Structures are given as C-alpha cells and as structure tokens.
Amino acid sequence: MSLNSFGHLFRVTTWGESHGPALGATVDGCPPGVEIDAAAIQHWLDRRKPGQSKFTTQRREPDEVEILSGVFEGQTTGTPIQLMIRNTDQRSKDYGDIVEKFRPGHADITYWQKYGIRDYRGGGRSSARETAARVAAGGVARAALATLAPGLRITGYMVQMGPHAIDRGRFDWDQIEQNPFWVPDAQAAEDWASYLDGLRKDGNSVGAVVEVVARGVPAGLGAPIYGKLDTDLAAAMMSINAVKGVEIGEGMAAAALTGTENADEIFMGNDGQPVFSSNHAGGILGGISTGQDVVVRFAVKPTSSILTPRRTITRSGAATEIVTKGRHDPCVGIRAVPVGEAMMACVLLDHLLLHRGQIGENRGRIG
Amino acid sequence: MSLNSFGHLFRVTTWGESHGPALGATVDGCPPGVEIDAAAIQHWLDRRKPGQSKFTTQRREPDEVEILSGVFEGQTTGTPIQLMIRNTDQRSKDYGDIVEKFRPGHADITYWQKYGIRDYRGGGRSSARETAARVAAGGVARAALATLAPGLRITGYMVQMGPHAIDRGRFDWDQIEQNPFWVPDAQAAEDWASYLDGLRKDGNSVGAVVEVVARGVPAGLGAPIYGKLDTDLAAAMMSINAVKGVEIGEGMAAAALTGTENADEIFMGNDGQPVFSSNHAGGILGGISTGQDVVVRFAVKPTSSILTPRRTITRSGAATEIVTKGRHDPCVGIRAVPVGEAMMACVLLDHLLLHRGQIGENRGRIG
C-alpha cells in the first residue's frame, strides 16, 4: 500500500525531490526478456525535458537516466528496474523567498499542514520534476507493450490552451510532432505561439487540455469494479501535478446528451471484431476496453508561479505578498503531454498483465 | 490487490450481481467503538432506493441491509463488517432478450470479450445495483467520521440535467432535500421535472452532472504522490457506473484561466486557520486538503437502456436490433447523488486514518 506507487502488477514507485541529489522510479513487475537500454528510455525523457523551446522553463536539466538494476545484457530480467536521474541544476537563489512564504496555488501550505516540515527547495516532492520519473517508467512500459501488444500506439497532444481549443475539422496526426505544443492543428500552433508569447512577457500563465489516445488496444482490458480501466486512468491522470479534471470519451459533455444520441451502435467488422458507429464511450464500457481507441483528456491549471504579486501568509501566519521569480513554464500543459502518454502506457501494460494473470491469453470470442 | 476493493486502511470490497441471491460489501479497517446499527445504514440506502419518485426506476427493491459481522452490542469491534442485501425483485422476463444480444452502451459485450462468460441477468456484476453496496459502506464511513471529524458534512446534489444547468445565483442548500432531484435550485427542480417527464414518455434518457461537497474537512488529508486526495476521489467517482468525467474545484474550466485569475490568495483567519480568497483548487493543493470545502463533480452519461431501437450484434456476431424494455431510470444521475456522497465519505475516512497512521494527531501549525 505504498502511497508513492501506482499500478497493480506493473508497479511503479517514484521517489525524490526537485532539488535533492536525485530522483527516480523503482519499476517492479516488468516481464522478463524485454529489450531495453538507457537510450530507449532517454528518448522519452527528452520529450519532457525543460528548455526545448522558449515556451517551456529555461531551467537546464539534462535529465539523464541511469539504469541501476533489473536489466542484464540489454534485457529485463523480471526483477525491479531502478531508474535514477541526478539533479544537476539547483540554483539556490531560486528558493530564497519561499522558505518563509506559502506560494498560492502550490503545495507549500498543505505539505506544511500535513507534515509539519517541508523541503521548500523548488517545491520539494510536490515539484513537477517528479514527472520525469513517470516518463522514465513509461519508457519501460512502452518497451514491454511493443512486445506484448505490437499494434498498440499511444499519442498525446494538446487540444486547448487557455480559451483557445483546436478545430477538430483540422485535426492532423502528422502535425503533432511539427510544433512545440504537440497540437494536431497547424493553425492553432501559430495562434497559440503568439498568444502564449504575450502571456509569457506579462509573467502570466495559462491552463490547457491534453488528450491522450491509445490505438490498437486489445478488447477485454480492465478489472471491474474498482480496477476498471477508466478508474485507473482517471487516477493516473489526476495524480499528475496541476491536473483538475479528467474525461473519458465524451467526458463531461456526456451529461448534455440523450440516450439516443449517446449510444455507440455495434456492428460486426470484416475481421471478426466488433465495430462501433461512434465512440462516445472512449473505448471503455463497464470499465473494460472495447477494442476502440481509448480516449482520455485532462485539464491542467495555469502555472501558479507568476510574476504578478499575490497575497499570502508566512509560516508564522503574518500577511505578506509573494512574486514567484525563477524560470517557470507559462503553460505546464505542454510538458504534461509526454507525462500523460507515460501514464497511459503504464496503465495499459498493467491491465494487460492483470488480464493475462486472471484469464490467460484467451478471450471471449464473438461469432 | 483485490480488484473489487477500494481504500487503503478503510477498505471496502463489494460483491454480488444484480439478479443473484444477494449483494453486499465487506468493510475492513473500520475503527472500533463506532456506534452503528442496521437502521443507521438503512437511512442512507433508502435515499438511493428505486421507486422513490416517478423519475426513478419502478423496480421494487426493499434494499434491506443485514449486518452479519463486525458489530457487537451496537458498536464496531474493529473486525470486518459484512453488509448483505438480499435481491428480492428478479423478474425473469426483464432479461429474455439480452441473453443473446449485446446492449449498446452496456458492459454486455466487454464482459463477454474479457471473461468469455457473463451473467446477463439485469447486467450481472456491471449493474448499477452494485452501488447499493457502496451506499451501505458509506453509511459505516459516515458513522466513523461522526466520531473522528465531528464538524465534517458531506452533501451531494445535481447541478446539471441534460443541457440544463442550475443557476448558481439561486443556490440554496435547503432546497436539496425538497425535490426528487436533490437540486439546490427550486426553479431548476420545476423545469427539470417537466423536461424529464417528456424524455421518460419518449422512452429516452439523459445525462447529468452531480456535485459533492465536503465541508469541515481537516487540513492535511491526502497522501502524495499516488494516494493524493484528489487522485483517490477521481478514482472513486470514475468507478461509479456511467461516470465519464470527474472534476476537482475549477475542473476542466481551469484550462481556460490564467495564473492571475486562478490564484487562491491566502490570509490568516481569526481562528488561527488560513482562509482563502477563492476556491478554484476545490480544497486540495498538491493532493492534500487545505481545510477549504472539498468540491468534486462528476458527469453521468444518459442511461443506455432506452426504448428507441438500436443496432447491435448477437453473441454469434449476427446483425440485429435491440430495444431495452424493463423499468429503467430516465436519468441515473438522480440516484448517483447518494452514491457520490458515499464514495466521498469512504475516501475521507480512509485518508483520515492514513494521516493518523503516518503522522498521528498532530498537524504542522501555522503561527
């Protein structure tokens, strides 16, 4: 019941603080014989690495992963895989002011209220730096999925920045890798660039909505009632820093639909697999995957670290103001994209293993 | 790692199918010495019981709970509490047609794809009847909370039915118990009644948004990183049948805000506790409660059982149509309200116990 772990059979425990010596992930339960090396994991880490564009924090962190265990001659052995990332860029001046003051919107005050002690340096354990460990673990999950579910592809992208949503009519998978926002809409990429530039210069920030889609997910994944696929995805995404909402398929909009509108009708495909007239369900019924695309969205709140002064109190309860200097993301949603992908990979692998454990390779056949 | 359980220290395992002999909840980890009896739990069960108004299914289920263990002379003993509810109203004719056909929007097809066998009677394990067991467990959680956190109050209500949202300006706590929708807006109650009547007569259904608020939550609850209070609440709500989205505080709308707009500024209250200028955070920062109201919303999709014929396939893959007869809720959101309250109660008690376990009674003091 480790509270810094997630997953059932594929179990990831992350550890480390923003400005401590290192952080990482202990990955337990990975199948043996999976081809893996540091480079394979580094590939994913580099996607969330800061300083990739002017739209992310300029903090310089190489985020280089070291594999300390569980891999032998390039293959996983089935034992715990320790992934360590050293913290290198720790500018003390970044946290002079926050020793005494609680930053609004940050976990400073709640960590203090809970633990009575806090590592204030860069937010300590509550820093988004922790998500580097998730991405590293996600790299392991992706490597295992490549073997166990070859057809499976996981893609994350932004669908909204501040008030500006993408135009689904312009949706283009190929655009996602073409712009700093991982947005599947070339026009939106342009508009957002200038919009975010303005916010950045004002020392302001903005929220975003990220969508993660998994294509080629086998039917039958998910363990009702409390290990449902959507339940675990909701937990995985909500556990990411700054996330305030999670949606599956139609999401909150499902509330406005009638039963006739919302029904995904079922047909028989030529390959003997069922096909559906639509995907309001987001690929999940009763907590179990249908074989359709699994579609998850989550909303990220605007970065709380802004240059506009905000009123707050000190540890001793005195009224004061704070301006969060330092190098911050004007829109953390951008770097949340690879994190969302990593969580999706971990959850799907976990449920693939769970299914195999309880039921084996076989599935209920239709026809 | 029981997949039909939730909670860490206060652990609830539900069991049972819609049309089996009985269903129930095994509640483990409840503190000893909590005053409890069947009547106390029955009170909560009656709120979600079918047939309370013309707006819920006319299926007649007394939903009477039997306490089979864990309570001695009116007090919990600290051992597992078994709560059993016998199924009494099982009309065979209700499930004649669904033996062979997969109902769109239901888990019929996914249970089949996963398990290769399914109890089709009334949806079997995937029926919303399972939520009766949650409400019973929630009754135990509420009794324990009454002792451990006397000031704490949990209230659920509907804020949207189909396209019709409440007017927050008319929000009135006292209205909630005055209408069949648990809506805090008298005008909405009237409008919704006629709206839902129309849908019901058409044999159609509609979605809804439910909001659950916990007032008087002690600061410091929540176990980052993967046992965050909001993470566990998201999982708890998403695990409820038909839920497609979960929001904390500002929720998905946080994406549209800027950092300056979203900041909840902090002040010192007269009672030595911090107060905030607003509650965009929904009472949770970094996964830990701030002491503000904990605010959760979830969207429920429209009931999939409708009278309009929908295209589907049979177990043998043949194309067909289905009309789901029987007695169904035109808006399951209504009966989801007490279920959401129950999940909130279970999660809060669980985190209260977790906090006490790791940290004890003391908290980090401000000032």
Added chain:
Amino acid sequence: MSLNSFGHLFRVTTWGESHGPALGATVDGCPPGVEIDAAAIQHWLDRRKPGQSKFTTQRREPDEVEILSGVFEGQTTGTPIQLMIRNTDQRSKDYGDIVEKFRPGHADITYWQKYGIRDYRGGGRSSARETAARVAAGGVARAALATLAPGLRITGYMVQMGPHAIDRGRFDWDQIEQNPFWVPDAQAAEDWASYLDGLRKDGNSVGAVVEVVARGVPAGLGAPIYGKLDTDLAAAMMSINAVKGVEIGEGMAAAALTGTENADEIFMGNDGQPVFSSNHAGGILGGISTGQDVVVRFAVKPTSSILTPRRTITRSGAATEIVTKGRHDPCVGIRAVPVGEAMMACVLLDHLLLHRGQIGENRGRIG
C-alpha cells in the same frame, strides 16, 4: 491493504465471528469458467467440520456453505465469489464466564488491549471457527487448480501429536484417509487414539505437527524477493490459529546440517525435467518452485481451553481463576489439517496466476 485478506491476484477476505449470525469468505480474482458448486466446496468443509469423531469438539455445526455471488450456471464468472456459512449452534451458556475473565493462551486479553472492545462470545473473531471460511475458499482454489494445473495434488496429514512423532519408515499415503488423525502411519493412529483419549478424559489438551505436501507443482512459481513462495506459505500457515512454527523442507533441522549434507544434487530426468538427489529444499529455491514436492510443516500449540483451573485476571484487573468449560478439541492439530491444505491451495493458485500475469505460459527451458 485489507488486513483480513490474503493473496495477491487470488485474494481471499474472510469475515465473521464465532457466534455472530454468519461468517464467510469473499473470494476475488478467481479465473472465469471454473466448474464449481456448493457441493464441491461442501466436500472440503465437511472434512474440518466438528464432531466427526470423539477426538474433535462435539459442537454441532452443519457448516453449510451458500454461494451468494460470482457463480453463474455452475461456472465462475470472474467476479467476486461470496461464500457464506450461517452460525447455527450458539449455546449462550458456553460463554457466561469469559465475559469478565481473560482466558490464558487465548486472544481475549490482546483483543481487549488493542480494540478496547471485544465480542467475547466463543472467542469472537479470534475463534478457530474462522478457518471454516478458509476451507471454503480453498475449495474454490482447488477447483481452479484442477483446470490450471491438472497434475497437482495437495495432501495434508499429521506427523506428530504431543511427543509422539510418526515413523517415516511406515509412511503410507493410503492410511491418511483411514483414521481420525489423517496420519499416514497405521501404528501411530492406534497409539495416538489411546494417548489422546487419556488427555481428553483429564480435560487436558496437546499440540501437534501437521505436514502439507503439494505434488505436481510446476517449476517457476514464486515471486522473489517478498512474494516468495515459501514466504507466502509461511505467512499463510502462521496465520492459522494456534500455529507457532512453520518449516519448509528440512526446516529448523537445516541448522544442524553441513553444506555437503544439505545439497540437493541436480540431474536431468528422462522427461527433460530436472530431478534432484534429495529434497532438503522442500521444493523451493530462492523462493521459486523447483518442480519437486513442495513440503510445509507447522506446529500447532495445545488447545488453551482446558478443564484444569488456570490463574488469570478480570477486565477490571482483579486476580481470579478460570476453567474453560464447553466443548473443545483436545488436539486442534487434527482439524488444522484441512485448513493447512486449503491455505496451500490458495497460495499455489495465487502464484500460478501471478506467474501467468508477469511471464505468461512459457517457462525458461533447460536443454
């Protein structure tokens, strides 16, 4: 982290008190499609049922199991299986004296010290009656093993009663079902009968050693480091009432051996499977099954309920004496045999599922 549960993927949660309305087991994670019915489980329950011979308590309990969920048309569905046993024989006079007094060797005093409240009736939750629920769950495990590991056979028997151990030279599998002690030694059965008769008439009791052997266990079961097969077996057996020691293979005697004596040399069998020159290891190396017989022994202390007066204190701390009347087993080891078998079945099935989950059907092949 339910504290009344055991198992990882095959998860059993027991509930109920000795003299409450009922007790049972919630069995989660059983594979679907396993043929099962109440009679199949009753078969195992009848083995531990009291009153089978003059050497067990004369308390009359039919111990009839009701399957309340998880089984549909004679097959498991993959959802939780609720096994309930009603308590019928609850003679109030049996527990008049123990309301105030703590019985030496019983959990009366510790439950009081822990919980501050206790259900004193027949020992409440700490009564050996709880083991009926284990045996029922074991029946489910055996049914699943019959499908998943057809060659696997689990047999328990007594190897020592008080100071009297069996003669391994007389070991005869066929004797086990021929006597009330499940002892594989006809001579021992005779000797023990008269020995135990004497103790019973004196109102005294005696301890025992039970051995449980699993033959036909596939190699590769066990999840090091902390889900080792021997670790889980040790926990499973030590959790049985009155057990004070657990041994694997050579057990405590391994301490007296030298490395040369203790080595189980390895050879290649004709069937392409390794064979060993001996089985000091008890079929487990590094926490993983070798394919040899898995051999576990556990010591059961003498029944604490005896007619000889013993000094103790009352709830208010006053010195007093107690004589435990009522109907008790002179040697609980006898009825512990089917319980040990049940625990072995649950642990082996659990590890079979765990192995399948992480690794699949394939094994590392030799040659």
Added chain:
Amino acid sequence: MSLNSFGHLFRVTTWGESHGPALGATVDGCPPGVEIDAAAIQHWLDRRKPGQSKFTTQRREPDEVEILSGVFEGQTTGTPIQLMIRNTDQRSKDYGDIVEKFRPGHADITYWQKYGIRDYRGGGRSSARETAARVAAGGVARAALATLAPGLRITGYMVQMGPHAIDRGRFDWDQIEQNPFWVPDAQAAEDWASYLDGLRKDGNSVGAVVEVVARGVPAGLGAPIYGKLDTDLAAAMMSINAVKGVEIGEGMAAAALTGTENADEIFMGNDGQPVFSSNHAGGILGGISTGQDVVVRFAVKPTSSILTPRRTITRSGAATEIVTKGRHDPCVGIRAVPVGEAMMACVLLDHLLLHRGQIGENRGRIG
C-alpha cells in the same frame, strides 16, 4: 502489490543485483520529523558488512549508503527515502563457471525456470547481498521507533550453529557484542570458533539458528486475521535468503506440550500492566502483542557454495560437476543476525503505524 516490497504503511521496496551498479531500498511511509542521517544507517550496515572476521566472506564491500531523497536538514519529511549502496567489488573471475552451470542449493535453476533469463553474476537478484538494503531500511525503522516507542529494544543473536546449541543457563546479554557470532554464551563462542575453523578449512559450511527478541513492545500491535504480528514476522524472516524455518515463542516445540504446560498464566503487575507466569506465546496472542518480549527464531541452512564437488546440470541439460570457488561465508547465520533485527524493526514500526491509523493512541485499559 509490488512483489519486491514488504510492509503495509511502512513500506520497503528493495532493488538491485549482486554485481550490478548498485542496490538499495525505497522506503515509503516513514513518519516525518525523524532525526536521521547516513551515519545512523551506516552503523547498522557495518554490522552485516562482509570481512568483519575470518568467519565471514572476505569479499570487500564498503557498503556505504547514500540517502538520495526523503531527508531534509537531518529529518525525514514523510516522503519516500531512497537508500542506495554502490557495488564496488565485482571480481569477474568469481562467476566464470556459473554462467552455464546451476549451483545446487542456489536459485540459479529456478530463476532460469521462471524467467528464462538470469543475471548469473554473483547470484544476481537472489544473492544475500540484497539483505544490505534490508539492513539500511531497518536503520530507518529503528530511528522512527526511537521516537515512537522509546522503550523498545531489538536484539538478535545466534542460539545454534550446526549441532551445537547454546546453554540457556549461561545466557548473558553482554556477551552478544563480545564475539564474532553474536552469541550470548561465552563458552559457545569459544567452541564455535574452533568448530567453524575446521569447516572453513574443509571448504564446507554449516547452518544456524538465529533468535531475535524485541523488549518493550507495546501491547496491542498486530492486525488479525491476515496481518497478524506473527504472520508478518514469519513472512519477514522466511523471506531472508537461506531461511527454512521460523518459530514464535515455543515454536515447533509447542507441539510436544500439553495445555496445562503451555498456559501462560496472567497476573496484574504493579504498574497496572498484566504480567505473565511464562512466555510460551513469544509475546503474541491471536496475532496481537501482549506486552511481553516478542521472541522469533529462524533457521538458516548451510551456505550452498562449498568447495566439495557437487553433481549438477548445465543450462543445456548436460550432466556435470561444480565446485563453487570464490569467497563465501562458512556460516551465513552470522551475518543473518543484523538482517533479522532489521526485519523485526520494520515489522514493529509498520504495526505501530497500522495500530495508530485504525485505533489512534488509545488502548483498551485493564482495571
């Protein structure tokens, strides 16, 4: 359900292989505000460090621990504590022969049978080197216990080496730190020295029995039925490399006693706490601590790495012989003493937190 983790609230996950870059423990759930530093943990590590006397392996490992997270300004913060130990002494020549051959008594063959791949270097994950991580984690547990249960003392020692048991009449706590065997009997220390010398020169090895006693354990610790204190202790000890048996209190010998002999009679102490006439129970009744000394014993088999040739097979199934060269402990029981102490510390802290979580600080009072 991480399989390389143990503990409920105080959760330890170990990782790493014998000859990989590093190994360590991820410690989650430690209370905040516990004074701790690397030196405090190093103290315990040095006790199990190899090469302390001629009776342990001459392999040179500094076993220096690095604290990578969870500690800030000398205090725990309540977040995961990462303890890393670099592997420095990795002589490749030590594992030339074992690449192809399975060493009898080792996990070589079972890891191969389970995973189909193994890190043969020094035994990889199954090496006793893993226990260094346990000792480091135990150091954290001891630091927390010093705050939460000041009176509590944990002491381990050897009570048997090969056929030679200590004389309980000569038992002397002060002797334990005076000899290389941690034996509380000066005479035994002398006798064992010459005995073990002989075995060592023959390239042979021998087993041992280790006893671990916890004094000053508060009453009420242990979570029946499946989180019993003795259950968790049995699992913790059995999970240690080479352990084949575990006993609580009277242990296996309880089988030979009658109820009258085995009863620990209860009296009222002057301090208002119960006292007992004896401690056959080993300080645990019904899985809950009584307040008496908690007494655990475990048997360690003889080191399997010996110089006498043993018959075995190769990975390809060919018959062969093996002599395990390299530097090995003639009696691993010696270095198992600090490991047993560490496991005791972890289990007791875990149950202290569990008790506080479910029940709080209060206990059921007698009188």
